[in-house]
Amino acid sequence: MLVKTRGLVTKAVNFGEGDKILTLLTEKYGKIQAMAKGARRTRSKLVAGTQLFCYCDFVLFKGKTWYYIDQAEIINTFHKIRNDLVTLSCCTYLMELAGEVVQPGQAPGRLLKVVLEALNLFAAGEIGPEILLRAAELKILAYAGFKPQLEHCVNCGGASRAGYFSPGSGGILCPACEKSDPYGYSISQGAISVMKLMMGWRLKKLDCLRVEQHILKELEKIMRAYVAIHIDKDFSSMRFLNSVKNKVTGRLE
Numbered sequence: 001m002l003v004k005t006r007g008l009v010t011k012a013v014n015f016g017e018g019d020k021i022l023t024l025l026t027e028k029y030g031k032i033q034a035m036a037k038g039a040r041r042t043r044s045k046l047v048a049g050t051q052l053f054c055y056c057d058f059v060l061f062k063g064k065t066w067y068y069i070d071q072a073e074i075i076n077t078f079h080k081i082r083n084d085l086v087t088l089s090c091c092t093y094l095m096e097l098a099g100e101v102v103q104p105g106q107a108p109g110r111l112l113k114v115v116l117e118a119l120n121l122f123a124a125g126e127i128g129p130e131i132l133l134r135a136a137e138l139k140i141l142a143y144a145g146f147k148p149q150l151e152h153c154v155n156c157g158g159a160s161r162a163g164y165f166s167p168g169s170g171g172i173l174c175p176a177c178e179k180s181d182p183y184g185y186s187i188s189q190g191a192i193s194v195m196k197l198m199m200g201w202r203l204k205k206l207d208c209l210r211v212e213q214h215i216l217k218e219l220e221k222i223m224r225a226y227v228a229i230h231i232d233k234d235f236s237s238m239r240f241l242n243s244v245k246n247k248v249t250g251r252l253e
């Protein structure tokens, strides 16, 4: 049976002599895996449209266990992402995260739109990569049902000024409830405000947001713990991003 859907290549793994196995985030069918037969052969019509980050109109043949890619008509390749190693690592991580939180058979809806918007903005290069990464990460998590609670204490619902974030409880804790999670982190009011802005604003609006480096570091630490607990996956792309950042310290201002 042939089916058509728009989709984004979130992972591409070489297979056999000249094939690829792709993970696609599709508009109609959510996350699927698809075999691209012969896609690594230079004369294949599938060479261009089966690269990581390609957004295509796909025609797929639905087999018993696999989808097979019949056609891939490119809408966008976001090729400028590949010009910069930090940008490339950030986008690879977002692909992994999005691929992890969307389930097979679940249409990704706004989550796919926010991922595409993030790729467009990373390719344009006008917003600092770390600001864009944190904001896109928060939005992906929110659309997947993992929105951190920042308005009031996640434990008692109290509205007193919180300065503690509990990744395990999923949000901020008031001073009276801090002891309920010894594994949480102090969080500044500045970091809470930035997180709220990142979740509330459209990504493209972030070009006018200036965030101090110490707040970005605070957010990185908190979000790493938050993702580790709620998504429970070791992201190889995040490890790679950190190694890249260590080599280009100062780039992510």
Ligand SMILES: [Zn+2]
Pocket: 153, 154, 155, 156, 157, 158, 173, 174, 175, 176, 177
């Ligand atoms: Zn409380």
